[in-house]
Amino acid sequence: xxxxxxxxxxxxxxxxxxxxxxxxxxxVRGRLPQRPVVVVSAMARVxxxxxxxxRAAGNGDRKTALTLARELRERHYNTAGELLGTALFTQxxxxxxxxxxxxxxxxxxxxxxGELTPRTTDHVASFGEVLSSKLVAAAFSAHAIExxxxxxxxxxVTDDTFTRAAPLYDETNSKLREQVQPLIAQGRVPVMGxxxxxxxxxxxTTIGRxxxxxxxxxxxxxxxxxxxxxxxxxxxxxxxxxxxxPDARRIKVISFDEAAELAYFGAKVLHPATVLPAIQKNIPVxxxxxxxxxxxxxxxxxxxxxxxNFFKAIAAKRRITIIDIAAPRMLLAHGFLKxxxxxxxxxxxxxxxxxxxxxxxxxxxxSNESIPxxxxxxxxxxxxxxEGRKAIVCLVGENLRxxxxxxxxxxxxxxxxxxxxxxxxxxxxxxxxxxxxxxxxGIVQRxxxxxxxxxxxxxxx
Ligand code: ASP
Ligand code: MG
Numbered sequence: 001x002x003x004x005x006x007x008x009x010x011x012x013x014x015x016x017x018x019x020x021x022x023x024x025x026x027x028v029r030g031r032l033p034q035r036p037v038v039v040v041s042a043m044a045r046v047x048x049x050x051x052x053x054x055r056a057a058g059n060g061d062r063k064t065a066l067t068l069a070r071e072l073r074e075r076h077y078n079t080a081g082e083l084l085g086t087a088l089f090t091q092x093x094x095x096x097x098x099x100x101x102x103x104x105x106x107x108x109x110x111x112x113x114g115e116l117t118p119r120t121t122d123h124v125a126s127f128g129e130v131l132s133s134k135l136v137a138a139a140f141s142a143h144a145i146e147x148x149x150x151x152x153x154x155x156x157v158t159d160d161t162f163t164r165a166a167p168l169y170d171e172t173n174s175k176l177r178e179q180v181q182p183l184i185a186q187g188r189v190p191v192m193g194x195x196x197x198x199x200x201x202x203x204x205t206t207i208g209r210x211x212x213x214x215x216x217x218x219x220x221x222x223x224x225x226x227x228x229x230x231x232x233x234x235x236x237x238x239x240x241x242x243x244x245x246p247d248a249r250r251i252k253v254i255s256f257d258e259a260a261e262l263a264y265f266g267a268k269v270l271h272p273a274t275v276l277p278a279i280q281k282n283i284p285v286x287x288x289x290x291x292x293x294x295x296x297x298x299x300x301x302x303x304x305x306x307x308x309n310f311f312k313a314i315a316a317k318r319r320i321t322i323i324d325i326a327a328p329r330m331l332l333a334h335g336f337l338k339x340x341x342x343x344x345x346x347x348x349x350x351x352x353x354x355x356x357x358x359x360x361x362x363x364x365x366x367s368n369e370s371i372p373x374x375x376x377x378x379x380x381x382x383x384x385x386x387e388g389r390k391a392i393v394c395l396v397g398e399n400l401r402x403x404x405x406x407x408x409x410x411x412x413x414x415x416x417x418x419x420x421x422x423x424x425x426x427x428x429x430x431x432x433x434x435x436x437x438x439x440x441x442g443i444v445q446r447x448x449x450x451x452x453x454x455x456x457x458x459x460x461x
Contacts, residue, residue: 009216042128058116129193156197236298327382
């Protein structure tokens with residue numbers, strides 16, 4: 001019979017310095033009765049710095065690579081010095097020394113060859129989580145938390161798609177049960193690095209940038225955890241941007257689908273796709289703030305409870321360009337849309353909102369400098385116009401699926417606004433429209449006032 005446990009994941013800022021790591025120790029101590037398994041990201045900015053050294057080495061610039069590695073060493077030693085007593089620090093110092101020698105040797109090798117492969121990129125990037133997990137485990141010992149470091153490369157088995165490897169769940173789950181479960185049973189706190197894994201033959205891989213949330217979900221799903229806590233530096237998901245609306249509320253509970261819609265709008269809190277393994281097993285995921293641990297955060301659930309308000313959140317994304325493509329003669333002939341999408345593909349420009357009529361297509365993209373070249377390319381097919389300084393406004397809520405007439409409420413508030421495009425996605429839980437960028441604050445404030453005047457206390461804080 002598996003022991004109950006919870007998985008607690010701390011992001012880069014939550015382990016960014018000694019003070020932050022002390023907060024982490026306090027949070028974990030408070031949860032010992034629930035048998036936590038701890039997953040940590042690299043210290044803030046470390047993964048970027050590692051990739052920078054890898055690139056420098058790949059360009060044959062050994063000096064820069066090694067200088068950056070030295071800075072990384074200093075930062076970890078300094079943090080350890082603040083956290084650990086003399087005896088622990090001495091032990092830790094030599095342990096970390098071995099890691100840094102390996103990193104430097106690797107960087108020398110890369111610069112000697114002058115070539116950086118995805119496989120060596122992953123090897124370099126993995127040091128961030130290897131170091132942070134060692135540091136956090138040592139800090140736990142210093143705080144009398146009985147913990148054991150678990151090398152994620154011994155548990156998270158992946159394919160060999162380096163830099164974004166996919167987990168092999170069956171093997172991973174049995175390794176987790178073998179290696180992590182007994183520690184939980186002994187009352188110890190397993191500490192693991194997120195983001196990293198290894199192939200069946202033991203070659204280090206990473207599972208994609210920001211992948212520590214994914215690691216937490218893999219571990220939680222594999223161990224059948226009661227819940228997963230993602231600790232970050234915000235109170236959770238909000239009804240809208242508090243900089244736009246000071247009366248924005250925290251969302252106490254949101255469905256996975258709703259959270260996924262919002263993620264696209266740079267709700268940087270977490271990318272819900274990464275916690276899918278947990279949601280599929282009905283394990284609730286909480287977003288919590290390590291700077292404000294008493295706040296209850298946001299719970300992401302497979303299904304959200306009924307909400308009296310039409311919407312859960314209003315989001316806006318600025319710096320959008322609308323591209324209008326009109327081809328009267330073609331009447332959207334067979335193959336026309338494909339030709340258009342192919343052009344976007346060639347220029348590697350991602351499309352967000354699409355709306356079509358018999359004779360024209362409008363699309364939105366993030367404003368960027370490749371648009372003129374794309375437009376020139378497209379103008380061989382049809383008449384093309386593009387216009388920047390637009391914004392997408394999106395209202396999200398499961399009620400859109402059920403309650404008729406919601407769109408009328410929304411647009412009834414905006415009778416004086418020129419709306420350029422409207423779309424209600426196939427998910428049926430978002431209502432999206434495009435407006436001039438400078439109208440965003442006014443529109444969002446008006447809609448928030450209308451739809452959150454009386455927030456459902458079960459759903460909003
Ligand atoms: N350290 C990794 C990154 O920055 C993974 C993570 O933080 O989730 O991408
Ligand atoms: Mg990170």
